[in-house]
Amino acid sequence: MKFSTFLLTALLLGCFQLMAKERQLYQIKIYHLKTTAQEARVDSFLQAAYLPALHRAGISTVGVFKPVAIDTADIRIYVLVPFRNMEQLLQLDKKLSADKAFHDSGRSYLDAA
DSSP states (O other): OHHHHHHHHHHHHHHHHHHOSSOOEEEEEEEEESSHHHHHHHHHHIIIIIHHHHHHTTOOOOEEEOOSSOOTTSEEEEEEEEESSHHHHHHHHHHHHHOHHHHHHTHHHHTOO
């Protein structure tokens, strides 16, 4: 399974590199989940809160991927976020902290135990 994760990452980076006209930075987030309830909560958070907040922060293209073969012992969600430059990456947390809509729509995930 580790080789398939490496292969997926290499493929994604290669695809995004071909699409990029200039240098970019990439952030890969990997959510490791244990239950389908956790998966549903993260899916909802990404769709209703995180992706719209990234769009408001000026990041229009974000990749969200799941493995085709589902391993019920380790459910994974991959999020690939491209940044134009280091400044955009460093300012993201500040923008998300100030985004009221992000906090309101993502409350069930952000406030989870």
